[in-house]
Amino acid sequence: MISLLCNVFVGIFLIVNIKQGDSLYVFKTKYFDTKLDHFNFLSNATFKLRYLINDTYWSPKSDSPIFFYTGNEGDITVFAQNTGFMWEIAPDFKALIVFAEHRYYGESLPFGNKSREPEHLGYLSSSQALMDYVELIAELKQNKQDNRHPVIVFGGSYGGMLAAWMRMKYPGTVAGAIAASAPIWQFTDMTPCNVYNRVLTSAFSLASRRCSDNIRKSWKAIDNITKTDDGKSWLNNTWRLCKPIKTSQNVSTLKDYLNDMYSNLAMVNYPYPATFLADLPPYPVRAFCENLRYEDLEGTKLLTALFSGVSLYFNYTGKAKCLDYSGAYQQGLDDTLWQYQACTEMVMPMCADGRYDMFEPSEWNLTEYAQNCYKTYKATPQPWLVKNLYGGKNIHTVSNIIFSNGLLDPWSSGGVLRNVSATAQAIIMPDTAHHLDLRSSNPNDPMSVIIARRYYRYIIRYWISQ
Incomplete structure (x- = not known):
């Protein structure tokens, strides 16, 4: 199993520490009381969600923006130290920098040390996490009617999926999203199960x-x-x-x-x-x-x-x-928690044929997969839940989202590789791997990344001016 x-x-969403000198970013660690269940009117239970904040450049009395990172499946401090692009552009925008931790990961544990036990995992979902972020943003603005500070969300990989979905679901809260290497279409009936391994093979064939x-x-x-x-x-x-x-x-x-x-x-x-x-x-x-x-x-x-x-x-x-x-x-991320998500809503079919890819032939068997998930977590996978929640490929009405993908990244297989609307745009970087564009600038960055980052600056300024 x-x-x-x-x-x-x-290994789908790994944490990568980029060696670029001793550049470390400074932030304050704070905690926010968020609801355990945002979708139950009769539940008042809360837990403390960790977030990291830097207000060096921000003026709360102005209309300067909030740059908000939608935390992935891991300790948020690692993402804060490895998303240099946000830090690099914040001074130009006089932005407040916020990195919010995903519930159940890092220190944001609803049930303390028992949070990883199967009977306590029922509140771990993308929908609950997005509402955590919505409520935190409202708290940061202090006045829930205060729309002077436009919010731009950033995320890479699963965090990029959350960033895109947050703009789709809560456009009144989020002005725009930079969704890097976000495989929002790596799901049943949207992407064939063999594409990931074919793209992966092409990286080695190159x-x-x-x-x-x-x-x-x-x-x-x-x-x-x-x-x-x-x-x-x-x-x-x-x-x-x-x-x-x-x-x-x-x-x-x-x-x-x-x-x-x-x-x-x-x-x-x-x-x-x-x-x-x-x-x-x-x-x-x-x-x-x-x-x-x-x-x-x-x-x-x-x-x-x-x-x-x-x-x-x-x-x-x-x-x-x-x-x-x-x-x-034994990966760098929390296996138990991510596998639970993979056994509930993040069901991404994978297979190989050994002919057009470099792997042993293997079929995608949902029945066997579901049996193993139930045996481990007493949970039944819902392969179509993400499509039903977030629209699948029927997202032509969404706006103000950048979907960026590097074609050396196998997860580009489930990424958005074409524009889906006038302002929901695909940025393709042929010579780039997994969300390199969100990393700090480096003299060896390929030109495609340099150009993409320039465009992000332009489009963010356009979004916050609307």
């Missing part, structure tokens, strides 16, 4: 066509070598596995690790060094493929070349003693 959930969802071909061959090579004890011993020693391969379950776990690795490498395929689980060089996919560019790789020769790339991922600094492939189920 863990394998199924992790293959499909874990580095080297033979690289993706060799990765495709590697699955069978792993199966073949683990059929015998001698083969297992060779793999354990050559790949320096912390836990020796002994069973078929060990092999499956190793493959899960590799699947996660390929997704993560593609998402952080940035033009400068970054850290996620371990340090990575600039354009890590290109570096990963360096020894997989050859046509004659088979068997142990292929697996030796593959391990050179795997080593770059888990041991770029040379400090790791062995490869802990059990880390396939």
